[in-house]
Amino acid sequence: MTHFQTRLQRLRDRMREQKLDAFFIFNFESSDSPNLCYLTGFPGSAGFLFVTPKRAVLMSDPRYGERLGKETQGLEIVVKQPRERLYEKIAEVFKGLNVRKVGFNAPTLSVQQYLELTKAFKKKKAYVRLKPMEGVVESLRFIKDEQEIAAIKKAQRVTDKAFDYILGGLKPGKTEREIAWEMEVFIRTHGADNLAFGSIVATGPNTALPHYDPGNVKIKKGDFVLFDFGAGMDGYCSDMTRTVVVGKPTAEQERIYKIVLDAQMSVLNNLKDGVKGKQGDKFARDLIKKAKYGDKFGHGTGHGIGLQVHEGPSLSVLSKATLKSGMVVTVEPGIYLPGWGGVRIEDMALVQNGGCVNLTGAPKKKLISV
């Protein structure tokens, strides 16, 4: 069985539990691309997947030509021709499958698309009842298989190398944008398909903004520089944050760095199969609270990562997940002091063998000064 067949089988188990006749993936303009990719490997921006207990039909259009058959073995292929109307064609496929109760991913289907679908079902006399659902395929994606873990590791390897390369050229006078661009060029010329997300490069007081967009700000001596970035490889993402100082660190910079690092290590030392996502967050939050910076850590401790840079399960106060072997999560506590600066340290951890394996190689044991 291929990875994709195994994944379709797992989806069929969920369909059975939910008493569904079919599950429908509607990926238009890439709206549900990660779920479609996960189940079929088909990366096209328009792809519609119909999964029944016995069959799996993928519909796309001639723009993808031969790729449709080649990249998606084992699926029945339907090609929508330009003169055919999308929603009516979908209705016809449903009619041919003779299914009633059909689950779909509600968050990625617009109200307009939903209305168009139901209108076409009526017109074509396809007696489909759409059942809005959330997180069905996403929750299958929580646990990574070997091929996925290999891709994430590969993406992180380039990220580690890019960090090493950037440190070599880091000096006062360079702007955040220049550094972000150098990182992007390095990542893209060292085997990655793309960036996992728009890189964050922040310096000085800007490091106090957890989600910052690099600007034309020049690095000054004594500044913190915070890098939060990742690569995209074989469809999978990496995500890493490092905070360094340009020149000699102050005692205060060292002190804050140490608190964040201890908080991060507390998570990494305790994450294992069976630990709740809520508890994963608490390991870090307790230490930061004890150091009296609880109110300066305004985000969750981590998130799942895979086909998307942010996916489930999360390590946060609100997380309902329980960690299981094969899950990959980021561990990224931070302390942010407005006007002064911030520190965040982020690694990716794979839950495995009664603990977790750190997938990130870049150094962090002490505050790096360049």
Ligand SMILES: [Mn+2]
């Ligand atoms: Mn992250």
